[in-house]
Amino acid sequence: MTIKDLAKLCGVSVSTVSRVLNDRPDVSPAVREAVLSAVRESNYVPNNSARSLVLTSSDAVGLVVRGVSNPFYSDIIKVIGREIDAAGYTMVMQQISSSADELEAAALMEREKKLCGLVLLGGRWDYSEEELRRITVPFVCCSYTNTFGSLPRGCYSSVTIEDSRAAERAVDELCGLGHTRIACLMAERDDRSISELRYHGYLSSLGAHGIAPDEALAAVAGSFDMADAYEATRRLIASGAEFTAIFSISDAMAIAAIKALADCGREVPRDCSVIAIDGLTFSEYVRPTLTTLCQPMAGMGEESVRILFDVIEGRSANRHVIVEPVLRRGASIAPPKK
Amino acid sequence: MTIKDLAKLCGVSVSTVSRVLNDRPDVSPAVREAVLSAVRESNYVPNNSARSLVLTSSDAVGLVVRGVSNPFYSDIIKVIGREIDAAGYTMVMQQISSSADELEAAALMEREKKLCGLVLLGGRWDYSEEELRRITVPFVCCSYTNTFGSLPRGCYSSVTIEDSRAAERAVDELCGLGHTRIACLMAERDDRSISELRYHGYLSSLGAHGIAPDEALAAVAGSFDMADAYEATRRLIASGAEFTAIFSISDAMAIAAIKALADCGREVPRDCSVIAIDGLTFSEYVRPTLTTLCQPMAGMGEESVRILFDVIEGRSANRHVIVEPVLRRGASIAPPKK
DNA sequence: GTGAAAGCGCTAACAT
DNA sequence: ATGTTAGCGCTTTCAC
8 A cells, every 4th residue: 555546545646645644734624634534444554765765864763872781771762762752753773882883883874774863872972073973963962971072062962960070979978978988880990981980070079078099999890780890899899908988880880889798798888888870770679778879861861852853853953951960868878987 | 875876986887786785696796896895985875765665675673662661671672682783684663551552563663664574572462363464574572472372373483481380480499498378479460461471370389289379468569660569569568468488570579579578677588588580680689689580581582583584584484482491599588487 | 797777655846 | 726747766677
């Protein structure tokens, strides 16, 4: 069943059918009704490929997810998927490893699939202007931005917390309780990811509190995986370095850390406080419940998609939204033992 | 840059370029090389829409995810996405609520997007033959099958554990330790989902052990959400019903249950054993570590996609794969107190 | 081995 | 208000 068959069925021309299908005003009510009912009867479904071929762009929004091991993304993906559906668009998702280049993947995808827009999840924050030019449809970076770059802000959008400041706030919380020996559990020291940003926040909070950073307290897991975080924490403990608190750059890693501490006979928060950033649902159900700075995931996903369609449909220019994380007080932090 | 430009660039016809691009044998090596290098130079990217228009089918595989609150799916989605990418296809993902009809969504999607295949995640297990006919491309049900139906098995594929038997095994484990007062934490009693299947397995294990099921020990959460599972467990405790163990139909719900028990002063496994089915990574990091029947998620995702492409590319007929869950012994079960 | 040409289903001028 | 028609970029007979 094509538009042609439909036209024949209704005794009108294809262009008329096309007009009805695309909600054009210049069709008589009678004809419109007739076509519409024929569509229902015949359960005609338009061919998207033909449509995008002539329009040179489709209803497809690409979602490029980089570094899939972070469970935080799962929730955001859900929200983004839902919002894209709700707007009547299609989500084409591609996952790439944390070592791959999401801008390259995005550029290829854009041209292959004739995307109308892109959402990038978990990418780098150091695009060059030249790299950026490779992608020509509107796109929004969700959960990160070009923090340390100097890009024209008008050529893309972003929705993110300020990772560095969030980390500061988390570490401030520990310092406020009197901790001075605070370890940092991170993925990689300079992976150009949120791990690095949050590590910097950790360092500046220490600095602000007059605490000299101790190399021995930098626990590098090598990835965002729980297994690696667990091992890193065990290594930290085994190293004999003294610490009364851990700031973990992610909830999942913090939960692994708590387990490692427990397995080594250290109880949280009595023997060691643990604070993190993310706000996973799971964190509310571990014991002790994790104290964490929650990223407003639903809001971030919704806002990202809203901005994207605003730009795509010409309602607004690119914009950069900073969302505020919210401290969710659990039971994983306490003042240090004397 | 279109195939036409490319042809002009190489001084050959479009059909020749097309032949090269599609790896046809009837092209002279010299011309083939010339075209290939031109493709590289110009970084030409084929237009998928045009391609699918003429082929009347695309390289897009639809993934319909029903009921998104189950974190178990997140992992499977990752694997499936990765495998589809690896095979050179595109994944188009659509999420629908647990109350929506995935076959309807799939059928619409198939025709709109000219899909070449479908993976259904978390659907019903009671399709009628007529419903099934609405979808005309190969598809595979991942993590469920037409358990209680009577469909011709040749018209679709499936990869799943036997939910009912897995539940039996889990409950057997509890019975083996001497438990007789075993509660079942489920989503819904008859929601035509794995919740119901696993509940049946629970009942048959009880039966096999000569234990009469007690209505008071059926904890219905209403959803797969942790919050609902937490409340259901608290209600169960508050009801005064006596039980020494809980079989939870999912890991996430079990973790919520453990929290609820703890918040009511009951320690796991001393005061109550908890066993579940799923095998989330998280479950290894909660305390006590959860004893659970692990679904081989990676294997299930890979197998689903492998089957799909086997059928799509005509290498094999539909098949139904039963995978075996593996008991991961944690520390959440123990014999009942005297 | 290569090219010319038809046509996939649709939209958008351009006519009427 | 409606119809006619020319492509969108590609694959695929069918000639040569």
